[in-house]
Structures are given as structure tokens and as C-alpha cells.
Amino acid sequence: MADRSGGSTGAAGVGPAVDGPGKVRNVVLVGHTGAGKTTLVESLLVATGTITRPGRVEDGTTVSDFDDIEHRQHRSVSLSLAPVEFDGVKINxxxxxxxxxxxxxxxxxxxxxxxxxxxxxxxxxxxxSTRMLWDECAAVGMPRALVVTKLDSARADFDEMTAICQRVFGDGDTDRVLPLYLPLHGDDESVVGLMGLLTQRVYDYSSGTRETRDPDPEHLPLIEEARNRLIEAVIAESEDESLMDRYLGGEEIDVDTLVADLELAVSRGSFYPILATSTVNNLGSIELLEGIVRACPTPPEHEVPPVTTPEGKPCEPLTCDPEGPLVAEVVKTTSDPYVGRISLVRVFSGTLRPDMTVHVSGHGLADRGHEDHDVDERVGALSSPLGKTQRQLGRGIAGDVVAVAKLTRAETGDTLSDKDHPMLMEPWVMPDPLLPVAIQAHSKADEDKLSQGLARLVAEDPTLRLEHNPDTRQLVLWCMGEAHVDVLLDRLRTRYGVAVDAIPHKVSLRETFAGKAAGRGRHVKQSGGHGQFAVCEIEVEPLPNGAGFEFVDKVFGGSVPRQFIPSVEKGVRAQMARGVAAGFPVVDLRVTLVDGKAHSVDSSDMAFQMAGSLALREAAAAAQVHLLEPVSEVQIIVADEYVGGVMSDLSSRRGRVVGTEPVGAGRTSVRAEVPEIEISRYAIDLRSISHGTGQFGRSYVRHEPMPPQLAAKVKAEHAA
Incomplete structure (x- = not known):
């Protein structure tokens, strides 16, 4: 097991010093909104002396040192880092x-x-939604512990919550989810302390400070029962196969051995300990910090993601070694109008130092507006951030998370490595943004700044996809949901001074002919001097879906000179791109040039282009033109109890269910084909139907005819 002993303390204004990867714990707080994550972070900051007071009231709002540091408005919608030091260990x-x-x-x-x-x-x-977050952690094999907050709430019941966690997270084995502490109740049944099961000690907060003492006699049976169950679950993971027999034989196992096996069980993902906290007197904060330091895995115990060269050639596996080759990854990018761009970087191997030149390699998420980076860049200052305060660091070693200034090219997800030996880290899976929002600049002044503001947004947020739709000529932000939209537009306005308006999103429709038709295009102008003369006659017929465009020349006798036949085709293609009924591109069409007329002087390339365009428009006026709408295959994963509601909703959206199948854990996959115009806001609607538990993906299948009543409405809107 990695060295878990103490280290040095950073001076005021300087970030906590790190003596080695074993002196770092990187812990992510996960939970649904309102669970108390940020309040818990604040309690840990107070408990370690990082900030001096838990809160004060200003203008009716409770704020703290941490609130002064971190914008309250954005804290709940963005990844943030708060480093603390406890027992000589830096906890990120x-x-x-x-x-x-x-x-x-x-x-x-x-x-x-x-x-x-x-x-x-x-x-x-x-x-x-809590279960979905748990599944997110499970998908990447993340070791987990549970922290039950708000024990001081009138509705809190720790025993009931333990039972719920065992049922939901235990995967059928309740001994995988057990508490390390039991709450100590006072005379009024409020929680005044914790009873440690491994240490068999009571941590009493009733006086306002933490006092350690022996348990009362009436608590011993409760502690013993829970302790025996905990020890058996923990030592089942021990590498010492004789330990269980010794314990069952009556031997007392020392606490250090139990803690070592606890850390092993947690790091393997086979055991999820429960800890408890309350905002009253920071109850449980010290116990939680001790649990992080002693039971959570260290960076060297976490496998480094695979790396390749920027060209894709595999590299030797890396370890969390400060002396190894430099490989770090940008996990968050923020821009400040005054400070500039700040990159939150996890160092996986090697050591990052201020002012060194590194190679920036990107993954080229071109479909989301992210360019493929392959450049050298000089690193600015390194710091250990606490909100807006940046405590300077002399280095960032393997295993640490640091803030890096002045990386103007690096974006979230990019790899930083040695400039002489560039490497690219395997990317994490990005969720697909499925909510389209069309925007336009509010004014001419905003239009001038829009492209730069959007470029910065894209650099910060890899879940955002920026699309310039050539068919609808709309600028579209593909987002994760309404809250995401609100935050993005607010950032554009407040950070970058760009105001935009959301406008109705248009779907890329197509047009096609329903049957055969003929058209004659005549472009004749004479206004003195060189005139314009071109006449062409065409026949059109629809082709099968997806067949594309065909141009056939059946002119006989030179009625249309050979040099002008390509001009007719060019004019037809140009009109197809502009549409003939509602302004959408025409597809799946064969156009046959059958006859025409030319003038020896006045005919020209441009004249025959115009004639070809006019001929197609005349043919469209004489025929029925269908509007084609895009259809997507949608795969929805939802809890079994919501399958009926989902299928009923799909039916109301003109969807066709093509299959359902169970995917385990009481969830079902529903596959359906649905017109895209019906699912523009499905990312929002599915959450409502499934109470936040559903998820879906979509992929384009084909275009197919739109119902006549809807097509007529679209054509009428275009004509108006």
C-alpha cells in the first residue's frame, strides 16, 4: 500500500506542499442537487482551518469566506476545486x-x-436521479463511499437511510454498504455525536467542540453488533487469508489492520462505507477527513488511462511517478475577463512546473466545434485554487490537481506532455447534447463579438456542440437541457458582453417531386447591345429515397449547343438547392434535358443557367411536391415503471416503436423511429415523464414524406 504518512504545510498565500503522490487524495463529491455537497465542502474547509467561519448573514443571505471566493450563482452548475490539508495530506x-x-x-x-x-x-x-449518478460512477469503476448529510434535520432517520442505501446500492448484498459510525443521540433525540465502530470510541460534539470518550454502557451492545458485521465485511477483502479464521476464533484484530483492509475493499469497489455529518458544530467533519486520508485510495493506486502518440501509436503504460514522463490532462477550462483563461489540470505522470513549454494534444471533436490541437505552449503560473483565490505552487507532481494560467490553446480534455515526446491520453466519454437552441445576435454590436464569445464557450465546455446549419442557415447550440442553456446564455452576456436571442429551431427538411412533370425555361432579355437568350425544355421524375440527383442529356440536332448543356445542369442544381415549394433543398430527382433554343450572339452560360432554373420551377408548379422530414431512431433507457408512459408519449409524437428489451436492474430499452421535428425538446420532456431517470440517444435514419396537413402549413408559412 502507498505511503500514507504526513507531510509539510503550505505557508499563507501558498498552496499546500506535496511531498509525493502518497500524500494526495483526490476526492469527487457526487450527489443530486440539494444533497448538501457544497455545504459539506465548506464544513471541511472550516474543520481544517482553510476558512475561518462557517457563515454569516449579509442582506438576508448566509455567506462565508468560501462564498466570498466562489460565485454562488455558478457554484452549483460547474466543477470546482477546494484543496485542504489534513494530517499532512493534501485533499483535493x-x-x-x-x-x-x-x-x-x-x-x-x-x-x-x-x-x-x-x-x-x-x-x-x-x-x-441519485441512482443515475451512482451508475455514472460505476461505469468508470470509481471507488465510492457514502456520506449521509443533514443529520440535524427533523426528518432525518439514519437507520432508515442506511437500509435504503443498502437496498439501492448493495446489488443484493447489504453487507457491501455498512456504516463506519453510528449517530449518538442526546436527551432531546437530536444527534450530538458519533460512535466509531472500528475504534469503539465516542466523538461527542454536544459541548460545541469535539470530545473523545468511551461509550456509555447502554451503547455497547449496539456498537458490538454493528462492529462485528462491519469487521466481517472488511476482512473478507483482506489479502491475509487467515485473518477471517483468526477473527472468528476470537482474536482481536488491531485497528490499523482493519483500516488497511477497509482501504483495500474501498479501492476494489467491493465495499461502500457510510459516514455521517451534520452542519451543527461541524459534526462528522473530522471523522470524514480521517476516512478520506485513511480509507480512500491514493493516486498511485489508480491506474493511469492509456496514452498514445498524437498519431495514434500506443505508448508504454504509465504509472503515477513524479520522475516519469509528463502527462497531464485539462479537466476544466474557465475564462475570466480580468485573469484570463485558467485550466484545471490533473497531473497523471511526471512533474509540471511554471514557465515550462509543453505539448498540447487534442482529440479533435470537430463535430462539436473543437479543433484538433497539436501545438507547443508555455505554461504560466501554477496554483492551488480556492474559488477566485489562487495560492501559488512551485510545481504540480503526479497525482495532484492544479490550476494552470495562460494556456491559451488548451481546452477541456486536451493532454499536456513533454514537447520532445508528445503523448495523447485516451479521452473520457462525453455525453451527447440533445437539446437544440437556435440563437442570433441581439444587435449589430453583439454580432461583431459573437464568434469570439462562442469560441470561448466551446473551449470551456466539451458537452456543448456548435452547429452552423447550412440548410436552415441557423446558428444552433446543442445543449444538455434548459438549465445548461440558461447558464451558457448568461455566460455569453456577463462574461463576454454578448447578448443573444433564442429563436425557433428549424429542422432540415427536404423537397422532392411526387410524380413526373415537364417544364420550359425561357430567359430572353434585350435592352440594347448584347442581349440574353436561352430556352430549354426538361422532364423531371422522382428517384427512390437516397438515390440523389441525375442529369440526362437527350438533346438532338444541336438545339442546345454542347457548351451550354452543363450550364443548364448548373442552373437546375442551383434551383434545387434553393427549393421549389418551401425553400428546402430538392433531392432524389432525375432531370432530362430534351430540347431548347439558342442564339448565335445572345446565348451565354449565365442565360442557360437562368433557363434551367426557370424550367425546374415551372415543372414544380405543374406537379405535386412532397416535403420530406428527417426521421431518427431513438433509443430510450428508462425504469420499467415508466415504459408505458414513454411508449404512449412516443405514439403522440408520430413515433413507431420497433422494439423493447430489458437491460437489467429494473430498466428497459425502448427503440423507436420518430420524426426529428417531434423530438426537438425531448431531452426536457423525457425527464418529466421518467421523473429524471430516463436517458436517450438518437441517430439519423432517413427522410420520409411529411403528413399533408403539416406540409401544407410549412408551405403556407414560407409563402407568407
Whole structure:
């Protein structure tokens, strides 16, 4: 097991010093909104003396030193870092947003951390969104511990909450989820302390400070029963196969051995200890800090993600070694109008130092507006951030999380490595943004600044996809949900001074001919001097879906000179791009040029282009033109209890269910084909239907004819 002993303390204004990777714990706080994650971070900051007081009231709002540091408005919707020092160990607390819209920040926090504290409110319990967050952690194999907050709430019941956690998170084995402490109740049944099961000591906070004493006689049977169950669960993971027999034989196992096996069980992901806290007197904060230091895995125990060269050639596996090759990753990017760009960086291997030149390698998420980086860049100052305060660091060693200034090219997800030996780290999975929002600049002044502001937003947020739709000529932000939209537009306005208006999002429709038709295009102008003369006659017929465009020349006798036949085709193609009924591109069409007329002097390339365009428009006027709408295959994963509601809703959206199948753990996958125009806001609607537990993906399948009544409405709007 890695060295877990103490280290040195950073001076005022200087970040905590780190003597080695074993002196670091990277812990991400996970939980739904309102569980108390940020309040818990504040309690730990107070308990370690990082800030001096838990809060004060200003203008009717409770604020603190941490509130002064961190913007309260954005703290709950963005990944933030709060480093503390306890028992000589630097603990990087990564606070993640609980909103489903900001799952990208959650995944960034999971990437940077080595263990997760799953924060659950004793007053609110476990809901569907909590289970989804748990699944996010499980998907990346993140070791987890549970922290039950708000024990001081009138509705809190620790025993009931323990039973719920065992049922929801134990995967059928309740001994995988057990408490390390039991609450100590006072005369009025309020929680005044904790009873440690491994240490068999009481930590009493009733006097306002933490006092350690022996348990009262009436508490011993309760402690003994819970302790025996805990010890058996912990030593089942021990590498000492004789330990269980010795324990069952009556031998007393020392606490250090139990703690070592506890850390092993947690790091393997086979055991999830429960800890408890309350805001009253910071109850449980010290116990939680001790648990983080002694039971959470260290960075060397966390496997470094695979790396390749920027060209894709595999590299040797890396370890968390400060003397190894430099490989670090940008997990969060923020921009400040005054400070500039700040990059939150997890160092996986090697040592990062101020002013060194590094190579920046990116993954090229071109579909989301992220360019593929492959440049050298000089690192600015390193710091250990606490909100807006940046405590300077002399280095960032393997295992640490640091803030880096002046990385103007690096974006979230990019790899920093040695400039002479560049490497690229395997990316974490980015969620797909599925809510489209079309925007336009509010004024001409905003239009001039819009592109720069959007570029900064894209650099900060890899879950955002920026699209310039050539068909609808709209600028579209693909977002995770309504809250995500609100935050993005607010950042554009407040950080970058760009005001935008949301406008109705248009779907990329197509047009096609329903049957055969003929058209004649005549472009004749004479206004003195050189005139314009071109006549062409065409026949059009629809082709099968997806066949594209065909141009056939059947002109005989030179009625249209050979040099002008390509001009007719060019004019037809140009008109197809502009549309013939509602302004959408025409597809799946064969156009046959059958006849025409030319003038020896006045005919020209441009004249025959115009004639070809006019001929197609005349043919469209004589035929029925269908509007084609895009259809997507949607795969929805939802709890079994909501399957009926989902299928009923899909039917109301003109959807066709093509299959359902169970995917385990009481969840079902529903596959359906649905017109895209019906699912523009499905990211929002599905949450409502499934109470926040559903998720879906979509992929384009084809275009197919729109119902006549809807097509008529679209054509009427275009004509108006």
C-alpha cells in the first residue's frame, strides 16, 4: 500500500506542499442537487482551518469566506476545486453539480479523482436521479463511499437511510454498504455525536467542540453488533487469508489492520462505507477527513488511462511517478475577463512546473466545434485554487490537481506532455447534447463579438456542440437541457458582453417531386447591345429515397449547343438547392434535358443557367411536391415503471416503436423511429415523464414524406 504518512504545510498565500503522490487524495463529491455537497465542502474547509467561519448573514443571505471566493450563482452548475490539508495530506475536494444538465462536469470530476464521496441527504433520501449518478460512477469503476448529510434535520432517520442505501446500492448484498459510525443521540433525540465502530470510541460534539470518550454502557451492545458485521465485511477483502479464521476464533484484530483492509475493499469497489455529518458544530467533519486520508485510495493506486502518440501509436503504460514522463490532462477550462483563461489540470505522470513549454494534444471533436490541437505552449503560473483565490505552487507532481494560467490553446480534455515526446491520453466519454437552441445576435454590436464569445464557450465546455446549419442557415447550440442553456446564455452576456436571442429551431427538411412533370425555361432579355437568350425544355421524375440527383442529356440536332448543356445542369442544381415549394433543398430527382433554343450572339452560360432554373420551377408548379422530414431512431433507457408512459408519449409524437428489451436492474430499452421535428425538446420532456431517470440517444435514419396537413402549413408559412 502507498505511503500514507504526513507531510509539510503550505505557508499563507501558498498552496499546500506535496511531498509525493502518497500524500494526495483526490476526492469527487457526487450527489443530486440539494444533497448538501457544497455545504459539506465548506464544513471541511472550516474543520481544517482553510476558512475561518462557517457563515454569516449579509442582506438576508448566509455567506462565508468560501462564498466570498466562489460565485454562488455558478457554484452549483460547474466543477470546482477546494484543496485542504489534513494530517499532512493534501485533499483535493472536487465539487460537482447535481443537475443532470451538467453531467459533463461530473465526468470531468470523475476523471480527475481517485475516489468518490456520494453525498445523500438524510432528509430527502435516494431518488431516481441519485441512482443515475451512482451508475455514472460505476461505469468508470470509481471507488465510492457514502456520506449521509443533514443529520440535524427533523426528518432525518439514519437507520432508515442506511437500509435504503443498502437496498439501492448493495446489488443484493447489504453487507457491501455498512456504516463506519453510528449517530449518538442526546436527551432531546437530536444527534450530538458519533460512535466509531472500528475504534469503539465516542466523538461527542454536544459541548460545541469535539470530545473523545468511551461509550456509555447502554451503547455497547449496539456498537458490538454493528462492529462485528462491519469487521466481517472488511476482512473478507483482506489479502491475509487467515485473518477471517483468526477473527472468528476470537482474536482481536488491531485497528490499523482493519483500516488497511477497509482501504483495500474501498479501492476494489467491493465495499461502500457510510459516514455521517451534520452542519451543527461541524459534526462528522473530522471523522470524514480521517476516512478520506485513511480509507480512500491514493493516486498511485489508480491506474493511469492509456496514452498514445498524437498519431495514434500506443505508448508504454504509465504509472503515477513524479520522475516519469509528463502527462497531464485539462479537466476544466474557465475564462475570466480580468485573469484570463485558467485550466484545471490533473497531473497523471511526471512533474509540471511554471514557465515550462509543453505539448498540447487534442482529440479533435470537430463535430462539436473543437479543433484538433497539436501545438507547443508555455505554461504560466501554477496554483492551488480556492474559488477566485489562487495560492501559488512551485510545481504540480503526479497525482495532484492544479490550476494552470495562460494556456491559451488548451481546452477541456486536451493532454499536456513533454514537447520532445508528445503523448495523447485516451479521452473520457462525453455525453451527447440533445437539446437544440437556435440563437442570433441581439444587435449589430453583439454580432461583431459573437464568434469570439462562442469560441470561448466551446473551449470551456466539451458537452456543448456548435452547429452552423447550412440548410436552415441557423446558428444552433446543442445543449444538455434548459438549465445548461440558461447558464451558457448568461455566460455569453456577463462574461463576454454578448447578448443573444433564442429563436425557433428549424429542422432540415427536404423537397422532392411526387410524380413526373415537364417544364420550359425561357430567359430572353434585350435592352440594347448584347442581349440574353436561352430556352430549354426538361422532364423531371422522382428517384427512390437516397438515390440523389441525375442529369440526362437527350438533346438532338444541336438545339442546345454542347457548351451550354452543363450550364443548364448548373442552373437546375442551383434551383434545387434553393427549393421549389418551401425553400428546402430538392433531392432524389432525375432531370432530362430534351430540347431548347439558342442564339448565335445572345446565348451565354449565365442565360442557360437562368433557363434551367426557370424550367425546374415551372415543372414544380405543374406537379405535386412532397416535403420530406428527417426521421431518427431513438433509443430510450428508462425504469420499467415508466415504459408505458414513454411508449404512449412516443405514439403522440408520430413515433413507431420497433422494439423493447430489458437491460437489467429494473430498466428497459425502448427503440423507436420518430420524426426529428417531434423530438426537438425531448431531452426536457423525457425527464418529466421518467421523473429524471430516463436517458436517450438518437441517430439519423432517413427522410420520409411529411403528413399533408403539416406540409401544407410549412408551405403556407414560407409563402407568407
Amino acid at each position: 475536494l472536487l465539487d460537482t453539480p447535481g443537475y443532470a444538465d451538467f453531467v459533463g462536469d461530473l465526468r470531468a470530476g470523475l476523471r480527475a479523482a481517485d475516489a468518490a464521496l456520494f453525498v445523500i441527504s438524510a432528509a430527502d433520501g435516494v431518488d431516481g
